[in-house]
Amino acid sequence: DIQMTQSPSSLSASVGDRVTITCRASQAISNDLAWFQHKPGKAPKLLIYGASTLQYGVPSKFSGSGSGTDFTLTIISLQPEDFATYYCQQYNTYPLTFGGGTKVEIK
Amino acid sequence: EVKLVESGGGLVQPGGSLRLSCAASGFTFTTFAMNWIRQAPGKGLEWVSGISGSGGSTYYADSVKGRFTISKDNFKNTLYLQINSLRDEDTAVYFCAKSDGYNSGWLDYWGQGTLVTVSS
Numbered sequence: 001d002i003q004m005t006q007s008p009s010s011l012s013a014s015v016g017d018r019v020t021i022t023c024r025a026s027q028a029i030s031n032d033l034a035w036f037q038h039k040p041g042k043a044p045k046l047l048i049y050g051a052s053t054l055q056y057g058v059p060s061k062f063s064g065s066g067s068g069t070d071f072t073l074t075i076i077s078l079q080p081e082d083f084a085t086y087y088c089q090q091y092n093t094y095p096l097t098f099g100g101g102t103k104v105e106i107k
Numbered sequence: 108e109v110k111l112v113e114s115g116g117g118l119v120q121p122g123g124s125l126r127l128s129c130a131a132s133g134f135t136f137t138t139f140a141m142n143w144i145r146q147a148p149g150k151g152l153e154w155v156s157g158i159s160g161s162g163g164s165t166y167y168a169d170s171v172k173g174r175f176t177i178s179k180d181n182f183k184n185t186l187y188l189q190i191n192s193l194r195d196e197d198t199a200v201y202f203c204a205k206s207d208g209y210n211s212g213w214l215d216y217w218g219q220g221t222l223v224t225v226s227s
Contacts (some may be wrong), residue, residue: 001169034213036152044144044152045200049213070199087152091211094166096142096154 002026002090002098006099012107017078018062021102022072023088032092035064035073039084047086048073109133109216110205111203115171116221123193123225127184129218131204140206142214143177143188144182145199147224156188156199171197193225 003026003054013019015063023033046055048064051071063074066067075082083106088099114142115127126225127157129141157166165177176189186203200220 010117036214038152043217044204046213046215049207049215055215067196085151087216089152089154091206091213094157094211096157096166096211098144098152098154101151 001095002029002093002097004088004090004097004099005084006088006102008102009047009100010105012105015080015107017076017080018076019078019104021073021086021088023066023073025069025071025090028068029090029092031067032090033064033066033071033088034091035062037082038087038089044079044087057069075104076085078104109173111171111205111216113201113203113218114220116201116223118224118226119193120227121193121195121225124191125193126191127190127201127221127223128202129188131184131186131203132204134180134205137181138209138211139221140208140212141177142204142206142208143175143186144202144204144214144217146202147195147196147199150199153199157206157211158186164210175225186196190200190223193223195225197223199223200223 005024033051035048036044052064143155203218204214204218
């Protein structure tokens with residue numbers, strides 16, 4: 001199985017900050033990588049697929065990069081609605097696997 | 108508009124069984140793979156099972172293989188997850204999600220989830 005390792009597991013940031021979350025795959029997955037935002041009691045929301053393609057309707061403050069084994073999610077100008085848990089997920093090979101999540105909290 | 112609505116969760120004793128359903132609308136159900144993903148209390152997301160658009164191919168996480176069975180009724184536009192031999196660690200919110208492709212792909216739409224609690 002492909003292991004997805006996310007870091008950090010949590011971070012504190014202020015409104016207006018820029019944050020970067022990294023995700024590493026245990027083997028090459030091309031660009032078959034998605035990023036999700038998840039808030040308690042809600043359905044996870046797809047932000048990015050293909051490592052860098054923004055899902056329709058997602059603001060451009062979110063961006064993704066990487067290919068192969070190393071990926072990043074960057075959020076600029078953090079707003080109160082951005083405080084949530086973020087997950088990476090590979091869809092290159094079954095079983096599909098998620099990273100452990102990064103909880104973005106208000107400083 | 109794509110809509111996914113899960114049902115069938117509840118309180119079950121260890122060793123019991125449950126069948127979860129996910130009613131889908133707003134897209135051609137036979138064209139896209141479907142998945143179940145769960146989140147245990149205080150934990151992250153865990154993919155559980157997937158099925159191709161036709162239903163001919165199924166996939167499982169090792170943690171549920173042999174106990175869970177995924178299926179779909181392409182006439183009723185409904186996805187199912189039969190869960191047997193339930194364990195405490197199966198307690199979680201179970202989400203269904205649509206893949207972007209026929210056999211796999213990114214998970215572009217999710218339901219709100221249904222809670223399964225395993226407890227005596």
